[in-house]
Amino acid sequence: MEALTMKDYKSKEQNSNIWMNIIVLTIVTFSLFASSLYSYLLFHIIAELFSIMIAFAVFIVSWNTREYTDEPNLVYLGIAYLFVGILDLFHTISYKGMNIITDYSFYANQLWIAARYLESLNLLAFALISGQKSIIPRLSYSRFIGLFSIILILILLSIFYWKIFPVCFVQDFLDGRGHQTKFKIISEYIIIVILALTALLLHKNRKAFDPYVYKLLIWSTAATIFTEFCFTLYISNYGIANQIGHYLKIVSFYMIYLAIVVTGLKNPFQLMFRRLKENEQQLMAAKDKAEAASQTKSSFLANMSHELRTPLNGILGYAQILKRLPDATIFIQDGLKVIEQSGQHLLTLINDILDLSKIEAGKMELHPVELHINRFLEGITGIIKMRAQQKGLFLISDFDRLLPAGIYADETRLRQVILNLLGNAVKFTESGGTVTISVRVSNKSCQRFNSDHIQAEATNMISSKSQVSGQIAETVSLIFKITDTGVGITPEHKANLFRPFTQVGDISHRAEGTGLGLAISQHLVELMGGRIEVESTLGKGSLFWFEAAFPVIDMQFSDSAPPLEKYITGYTGSRQTILVIDDILHNRIMISHLLGDVGFVVHLAENGRQALDMLDTLAPDMIITDLVMPVMTGFEFVTILRQNSDFQKIPVIALSASTYPLDESESLRIGCNGFLSKPVDALKLFEFIASHLPIEWIYHENANVDKTALYGQPSEPIEIIFPPRAELETLYELAMLGKILKIEDFTERLKERDSRYTPFADKIRMMATNFEDEQIVMLIKPALDKME
Numbered sequence: 001m002e003a004l005t006m007k008d009y010k011s012k013e014q015n016s017n018i019w020m021n022i023i024v025l026t027i028v029t030f031s032l033f034a035s036s037l038y039s040y041l042l043f044h045i046i047a048e049l050f051s052i053m054i055a056f057a058v059f060i061v062s063w064n065t066r067e068y069t070d071e072p073n074l075v076y077l078g079i080a081y082l083f084v085g086i087l088d089l090f091h092t093i094s095y096k097g098m099n100i101i102t103d104y105s106f107y108a109n110q111l112w113i114a115a116r117y118l119e120s121l122n123l124l125a126f127a128l129i130s131g132q133k134s135i136i137p138r139l140s141y142s143r144f145i146g147l148f149s150i151i152l153i154l155i156l157l158s159i160f161y162w163k164i165f166p167v168c169f170v171q172d173f174l175d176g177r178g179h180q181t182k183f184k185i186i187s188e189y190i191i192i193v194i195l196a197l198t199a200l201l202l203h204k205n206r207k208a209f210d211p212y213v214y215k216l217l218i219w220s221t222a223a224t225i226f227t228e229f230c231f232t233l234y235i236s237n238y239g240i241a242n243q244i245g246h247y248l249k250i251v252s253f254y255m256i257y258l259a260i261v262v263t264g265l266k267n268p269f270q271l272m273f274r275r276l277k278e279n280e281q282q283l284m285a286a287k288d289k290a291e292a293a294s295q296t297k298s299s300f301l302a303n304m305s306h307e308l309r310t311p312l313n314g315i316l317g318y319a320q321i322l323k324r325l326p327d328a329t330i331f332i333q334d335g336l337k338v339i340e341q342s343g344q345h346l347l348t349l350i351n352d353i354l355d356l357s358k359i360e361a362g363k364m365e366l367h368p369v370e371l372h373i374n375r376f377l378e379g380i381t382g383i384i385k386m387r388a389q390q391k392g393l394f395l396i397s398d399f400d401r402l403l404p405a406g407i408y409a410d411e412t413r414l415r416q417v418i419l420n421l422l423g424n425a426v427k428f429t430e431s432g433g434t435v436t437i438s439v440r441v442s443n444k445s446c447q448r449f450n451s452d453h454i455q456a457e458a459t460n461m462i463s464s465k466s467q468v469s470g471q472i473a474e475t476v477s478l479i480f481k482i483t484d485t486g487v488g489i490t491p492e493h494k495a496n497l498f499r500p501f502t503q504v505g506d507i508s509h510r511a512e513g514t515g516l517g518l519a520i521s522q523h524l525v526e527l528m529g530g531r532i533e534v535e536s537t538l539g540k541g542s543l544f545w546f547e548a549a550f551p552v553i554d555m556q557f558s559d560s561a562p563p564l565e566k567y568i569t570g571y572t573g574s575r576q577t578i579l580v581i582d583d584i585l586h587n588r589i590m591i592s593h594l595l596g597d598v599g600f601v602v603h604l605a606e607n608g609r610q611a612l613d614m615l616d617t618l619a620p621d622m623i624i625t626d627l628v629m630p631v632m633t634g635f636e637f638v639t640i641l642r643q644n645s646d647f648q649k650i651p652v653i654a655l656s657a658s659t660y661p662l663d664e665s666e667s668l669r670i671g672c673n674g675f676l677s678k679p680v681d682a683l684k685l686f687e688f689i690a691s692h693l694p695i696e697w698i699y700h701e702n703a704n705v706d707k708t709a710l711y712g713q714p715s716e717p718i719e720i721i722f723p724p725r726a727e728l729e730t731l732y733e734l735a736m737l738g739k740i741l742k743i744e745d746f747t748e749r750l751k752e753r754d755s756r757y758t759p760f761a762d763k764i765r766m767m768a769t770n771f772e773d774e775q776i777v778m779l780i781k782p783a784l785d786k787m788e
Helices: 002-038 040-064 072-093 107-129 141-161 182-204 211-230 240-323 330-361 373-390 411-427 452-459 517-527 585-596 608-614 634-643 661-670 682-692 725-737 740-753 755-769 773-787
Strands: 169-171 178-180 369-372 394-399 406-409 434-441 471-484 533-537 541-554 566-572 577-581 601-605 622-625 652-656 674-677 696-701
Touching: 002 040, 002 240, 040 072, 040 240, 072 107, 072 141, 072 240, 107 141, 107 182, 107 211, 182 211, 211 240, 369 373, 369 411, 373 394, 373 411, 373 434, 411 434, 411 471, 411 517, 411 541, 577 585, 577 608, 585 601, 601 608, 608 622, 608 634, 622 634, 634 652, 634 661, 652 661, 661 674, 674 682, 682 696, 725 740, 725 773, 740 755, 740 773, 755 773
Parallel strands: 394 434, 577 601, 577 622, 622 652, 652 674
Antiparallel strands: 169 178, 369 406, 406 541, 434 471, 471 541, 533 541, 566 696
């Protein structure tokens, strides 16, 4: 009913406009007729001035509505009418009897033909490209005006200066009668044919216009055709056919003007509401489709994540197990680190996909924890250092001495952002370049975070689920900058940097990533209250930086070496039995090795049904179960378990590769005591076990193991003799440049030259093998200083 009312209202408004336009044209026609009775020259001046003013009005309206018109091609038509109006102005002032241009009496006829050619050809071009807005808009409006200015100048020069434009009228009698030349008559018929083609094309493309605008364009074209036909009949420039042609010309121009006004001024607002009404149902349908697609995508991503996490559980699990072996050499330990880091990198890619899904669903949250900022940053640079050295890059760390000891931040997400920016810097920097990470306290921290309001906002970052041992003393604003001397980014690519699945740079670099890192990083930084900014010069490098505020935690940390890394080798107390349930064989074996190595008795089951059967003869002290399994799922198993009074108090931990948040909450609801996601983090698993079983861990402090002993060398102190200053300076320079292979070659030559330097050379070589170039510099520099 509402749509019908609007349609009736619009029809009524259009009918009212038609009558108003008829009245206006009637008044104009009567005025022109009255002027023709007095003087044909006066009639001609008034008629042409009407046409010229309408042509200029067409341009003015189209130009000033170009930003929001629904028909941008009408803007080009409006520009064309500006130049048609200028030609008509020259036609008027050159008319015989005006006595302005006196060297030739019939310039007006030539200018008339030139103007009509220009008008008809532009109408044809407009009709041709109607509905194909991608064709003409490639030419900017300013260039379009420039093109027409050149055409106008050439026409005027050909008529007034070069005088090469064909003659159009020859006077035979003193009373003004004469005859039109063949060029003039043939031109009029050519123009009529052009206009007829225009009408056909407008009809073909009528769906590209508002119905009312289409009618105006058709009637304007028809009036122009009749105008040109009248101008094939006259034998005198003052004849009745000439007068009728001028009447029809005014009508055609006025209808073009109405089409421009309706399109440029009225329709944008009507279209705005009409499209809202028309698209309402489409939007609802699209919303339903989008929700269904989103659900399908989420299910797919969750299933893929589950399938990928399952083999990763074995890879990372055994890397953690083997790292704990006390007799592992440094070479084996380094290899295990590479395996673990590669597995973690793959896990990061999986998490990136899931993070993007959370971002799109608006479910991404930060989970702040206590964080020792310097150790956090050193850990990050340690991760990226090997990649930089393998590419032959210089990695420079510049950390402000004013950094607080502890802050409250989401460690995982902050690390994710910084590692992504550093990883990109390394990837897009060629060998010999430099990558710099700088973290500084903002100069405006004091002023910015002294207010109670900002202090309260920073304090609110603390999650109610987290435990904070320190006290929040204040807040601090930190500026993180990653600078590289790499390939740089073009201005057009900068606009797409933070779009998901978008990569810039050459193909070789683009093949190394998914195009998600920067998009996710930008969102994470925005959650922290900042925004990643980019400055880049093509061929010279890039600077990525962001600023974020963090609560400062009053925590006591020693500035000495980090605490010793401890490995669990066993536990005190009675022997404990753990039942592990998982349908994947290598997952069961991995967990069995992890727990068996520290002294647990481990029993294995491949589904919930088998585990229930085992409980008839087995009394485990703890159960670790997967959730998604055939025959009987972990959910079903735990539900049945908790219904039996004999097993209600057995601690149960769920291990799952599923990423559905509901899986964790559901597992806790049915009676699980905890939930850990795969791949399994051994330390978190051991923490859970210790909190639910009456045991205390026995640790082996790995840092006390002499690394030289792991290489089969004696652990007794050996006197180290430094080589001469020249050799030390060479080594110092190689270490500063990170030339690991050259350092190894140099140490071999040093031992061959003098056996006394063998202990020194072996020590340097060991450091080089472990990519400890900074430690080499720290060892050599004091010796060089003493030699000065």
